[in-house]
Amino acid sequence: MSFAVILPFLRPIQALLEEETVSEIMVNPDSSIWVEKNGVVEQLPNLNFDPGSLLVALEVISNRFGKKLDPDSPVLNLRLPDGSRLAALIPPVVHPEPMMTVRKFTSHHLTLDDLICRRMLNREQAEMLTAAVHRGDNLLISGGTGCGKTTLLNVLADAIPSRERILIIEDTRELDIRKPHVISAEAQLDTHRTQLGFEDLLKASLRHRPDRIILGEIRGSEARVLLDAMNTGHRGTLSTIHASSARGALRRLGSLAMRGTVAATKADVEEEIASSIGLVVHVERTGQHRRVCEVLLVSSINESHVLPRWDGRP
Secondary structure, three states, rough: OOOOOHHOOOOHHHHHOOOOEEEEEEEEEOEEEEEEEOEEEEEEEOOOOOEEEEEEEHHHHHOOEEEEOOOEEEEEEEEOOOOOEEEEEEEOOOOOOOOOEOOOOOOOOOOOOHHOOOOOOHHHHHHHHHHHHOOOOOOEEEEOOOHHHHHHHHHHHHOOOOOOOOEEEEEEOOOOOOOOOOOEOEEOOEEEOOOOOOHHHHHHHHHHHHOOOOOOOOOOOHHHHHHHHHHHHHHHHEEEEEEEHHHHHHHHHHHHHHHHOOOOOOOHHHHHHHHHEEEEEEEEEEOEEEEEEEEEEEEOOOOOOOOOOOOOOO
16 A cells, blocks of 8 residues: 555545545645645545644654654655655644645656646647757756646656666655666755755765756755756756746746855856756646646847747647
8 A cells, every 4th residue: 555654643534545536635734634636626624633643643754754853843845655745844833733735646657648638738849848858958847836847857857868877866756757777866854864955965966977967946055056067068957946937947046056156146147047058948837737838948048038838729
């Protein structure tokens, strides 16, 4: 059973964990429980945890996975054995009860044809993006939470030639790239041991001869190290970033890179981005649909060319 390791502690939502149509389970601090089924979020009013029981369950689960969870370290992120993710916040960050979200992993390995059938992108976009990945362009996927950035990255990575050595760095493992030479590393930020962040892992990974670097998400000073790597010959990098538009993704990347340096000017960083990033793909979620809405061909951070916006119609 996929969730056997946590089911004994999460009995109130056992049926939801086992139900295939449920893709996400959200337990709020007010003890209300919400689920996402087939892209639709709904509340289950007759389901709840007893007061204090979820906190105890999360403490036991975190200990099982070697994670640290207490009032001084109130954030929990972990990957379950089947690839699903469990994230939680506990008091004093939230009140009165903990907040927990389980994002379930689908065992079906999606393909580009699957995404085209779901109208996440059209055939022309698919061919252009896979060609860019195959030839080694550096590609950035932007969008908001839950819009499908990781899903798209995972599918586009199929275009990486099988002979290449791929190194994946994530905070919680989500990517399932089925290639013969793949190494995955996870940041260790909430364990009882020494903390190891994205920047540390990225610096270390460069010594292991990766042909491709895939960074689960750019969110901090690792942006500086990543730009250095891309500008010194590491081609074909794929990553995601939170942003509200494709151009906004470039601005945010520049802002994060500036935090990791004291010498470079804004103009220097913008020039580095323009010379390293080939394309930005922006994904949005509208209702039940996740869709590639913008593809930005980067020539400079201010003069990039946006391909015609796709509204999802054939």
